[in-house]
Amino acid sequence: MGCVCKLLAEWAPTSPAAADVRSRIRGVILDSSPANVTADVFSRALVAAALARPAEGIEESAGWLVKPTTAVIGRVLEIPTYKKQLRAMEQSWLQHAPPCPKLFLYSDADALIQPAAVEAFMEQLGRAGSETSRHKWGDSEHVSHFRQYPEEYTQQLVQFVKRVLPEQQVLTEQQDVPTQQQVLPEQQQQQLVQQA
Template identity: 30%
Template structure:
């Protein structure tokens, strides 16, 4: 993988399916951002929910080391990946279509954070029209455990066990120091994904799919995040699957999960048509 290339997949629906679902309106472009270490064959099962609904889908998972190691140390490698992803919309000339996100866990959410910042701060992207986001199993705040798991995967099995433990212990101590103990100071240099989005949330609707049984991200983190968004008048909906594990809701409840995602997308499209008409009327009356 070249430094400036990202390994993504884009799928266009056939015209018939698209027309059947979105009669005459531009079909949505759904951007799926995988969890850390997510294999494409897993992510493609989620994108087919939307392809069957006549949407364009773009799926991408940031490399493990980028997600945890670079982010833990505040090195913003993910922001360049975010820029590449947004540029794909222009490469395929779908930048005028409604855009919808489906984000998994902290790995996907960290990337989403930088996309949101680009759309907030960069004039050239201000015309992009995001209608909503599904957030699956996230976000969590201090994720030391996730960083350690990523490190184990990055080190690989060939290294001696003793050295592995030494490296992991050093890494854990450093991450805990930087991201937990010193976070009140280091956040001025580099806010974590959780605080960054919570402090300046985007205005489009969010739908949180999570489970109290999640062993990796505390459901309390997700619920607190949702409350903050609601206080900032962001439309928030959520569903607690109760028993399914981290990023395992679709596997355990496939029909229910797919239906919830599709219904939310349809409601976002309906709401957005209303605002689009209002925008046009505003322009005409000025």
């Protein structure tokens, strides 16, 4: 959503192209987002992605890499150009977000996204007139809600899509919704099992 909002912000507020894009967006789903971008969060995410490991516990397993990465990123985030861009992106989320319902999917156990940050952002959107809804898990990791709770996750998406696209035919039968096993090739399924 950050990229879309940033593009909408770069167009003139009265731009017909921006208005057209905004009018076509019926709903926004945010999975494990947004984050308060800090050196700590950014470095843990970067190291976890680089090592292909979950962010949960990355300080313990790769602290030797997280600490210096945090120091470097902390300095980069203080550079005025980056600071300004980060502030502009955060503001665009609030000022240029499409005026449509938003569904937030997040967890208390997320190592990168603090639930309080998600909830504060939802409150800001609500004060600005946006309709928001949420589903919070207690124990799923960052962007792992579908993997841990495929039926519940799918149910949340289907309910949201039915609400924002009532005129459209939406998949409602469980057999019509692909399961994780149907979506992922066998090799990827085995990798997920090994990681768990």
